[in-house]
Amino acid sequence: MEDLKGLSRRSLLQAGAVAAVGASGFIPSRFAIGASAKVKVGFLLPYSGTYAGLGEAITNGFKMAMAEHGGKLGDREVEFIAVDDESNPAKGPENTNKLVTGENVDFVVGPVHSGVALGMVKVVRESGTIAVIANAGAGAATGPLCAPNIFRTSFTNYQASFPMGKVAMERGLKNVVTMTWKYAAGEEALAGFEASFTKYGGKVIKQIMVPFPQEEFQANLTEIASLKPDGVFVFFAGAGALKFVKDYAAAGLKPIQLMGSGFLTDGVLKAQGEAAEGILTTLHYADALDTAENKTFRANYAKAFAKEADVYAVQGYDAAQLLLQGMGAVKGDTGAKAELIAAMEKAVIKSPRGAFTLSKAHNPVQDFYLRQVKNGHEVVLSVAEKALADPATGCKMA
Numbered sequence: 325m326e327d328l329k330g331l332s333r334r335s336l337l338q339a340g341a342v343a344a345v346g347a348s349g350f351i352p353s354r355f356a357i358g359a360s361a362k363v364k365v366g367f368l369l370p371y372s373g374t375y376a377g378l379g380e381a382i383t384n385g386f387k388m389a390m391a392e393h394g395g396k397l398g399d400r401e402v403e404f405i406a407v408d409d410e411s412n413p414a415k416g417p418e419n420t421n422k423l424v425t426g427e428n429v430d431f432v433v434g435p436v437h438s439g440v441a442l443g444m445v446k447v448v449r450e451s452g453t454i455a456v457i458a459n460a461g462a463g464a465a466t467g468p469l470c471a472p473n474i475f476r477t478s479f480t481n482y483q484a485s486f487p488m489g490k491v492a493m494e495r496g497l498k499n500v501v502t503m504t505w506k507y508a509a510g511e512e513a514l515a516g517f518e519a520s521f522t523k524y525g526g527k528v529i530k531q532i533m534v535p536f537p538q539e540e541f542q543a544n545l546t547e548i549a550s551l552k553p554d555g556v557f558v559f560f561a562g563a564g565a566l567k568f569v570k571d572y573a574a575a576g577l578k579p580i581q582l583m584g585s586g587f588l589t590d591g592v593l594k595a596q597g598e599a600a601e602g603i604l605t606t607l608h609y610a611d612a613l614d615t616a617e618n619k620t621f622r623a624n625y626a627k628a629f630a631k632e633a634d635v636y637a638v639q640g641y642d643a644a645q646l647l648l649q650g651m652g653a654v655k656g657d658t659g660a661k662a663e664l665i666a667a668m669e670k671a672v673i674k675s676p677r678g679a680f681t682l683s684k685a686h687n688p689v690q691d692f693y694l695r696q697v698k699n700g701h702e703v704v705l706s707v708a709e710k711a712l713a714d715p716a717t718g719c720k721m722a
């Protein structure tokens with residue numbers, strides 16, 4: 325029995341290796357052994373709580389890209405396993421391990437929350453599992469904790485907020501109040517804004533932090549009104565962003581220019597309605613981008629899910645594009661990890677946001693758009709920063 329098994333493994337290997345030497349000349353290392361097995365993709369995403377809508381959009385975007393490519397990665401069928409990470413950093417390592425150890429996944433895709441990402445990164449740095457961060461902007465994941473097997477198709481919190489500092493000063497908003505949830509994403513977003521804002525002479529007169537995922541803002545809005553700033557810059561996302569924008573308008577603060585990274589309105593703009601009018605944001609995506617890729621993407625997404633696409637759907641779509649390119653290059657051989665990683669590093673992603681490549685730290689180098697809500701739509705005013713890279717301070721690739 326053992327011999328028979330060994331023989332069939334060997335002959336399978338030979339047959340697979342021959343079949344796999346294609347036009348690229350790439351010879352997979354142990355191609356046949358796993359060639360017929362499904363590729364396991366684990367989603368570590370929030371499917372409950374304030375970021376539930378973001379997790380759903382990333383999942384949808386990823387699956388849509390897969391469907392457009394016959395549902396296969398490197399010609400192998402794909403199995404999805406989803407874990408609700410609940411945006412709970414304390415459970416980050418445990419939930420990652422459900423996928424990495426419990427399910428033995430080939431790839432982890434996610435998360436949304438920066439605190440969860442830091443827990444995930446710890447686990448995959450140990451296991452070597454390839455992870456594609458499809459949202460969480462924690463700088464450390466592509467900074468001091470960077471690793472060959474960790475990729476990101478989204479942004480760093482710094483990237484998404486930095487461009488707004490200059491914009492605020494250009495608009496004469498010199499005294500600004502900043503506000504966010506107190507955790508890595510909020511803190512880094514405010515730091516990114518402040519870095520450029522103060523460089524151009526702006527002054528942050530008050531920084532307000534509330535616990536995540538608190539959605540009770542009344543006392544803070546009263547304080548903002550009393551401070552009479554020229555503008556307010558915030559980081560909120562998902563259901564919290566919806567609530568904040570509505571409360572801000574209801575508190576009569578609309579005459580004070582509200583600004584943020586684009587998560588403040590993306591995915592929740594319709595529900596925010598009139599309250600969102602005039603908000604200025606910077607982001608690496610905008611619904612209205614006038615490119616063939618974006619128009620096709622949005623039309624297909626609306627058709628498939630009866631919903632409008634948003635930045636989170638784009639990031640999920642691009643996470644799949646990255647894996648499609650990597651797995652295509654190694655013809656589905658997940659065992660050829662060095663070649664797979666090399667192909668992912670070289671990928672050019674034709675994203676609905678515009679084409680982008682990855683930095684040495686595996687983070688997108690991409691354009692950031694200045695957007696403003698006008699008549700219920702996110703209008704693109706300009707490119708606020710072209711090909712902006714994260715500084716990736718402390719990243720030393722092994």
Ligand code: BEZ
Pocket residue numbers: 436437438439459460461462481509561587
């Ligand atoms: C974060 O935790 O990194 C994050 C969450 C939602 C939107 C953007 C960033």
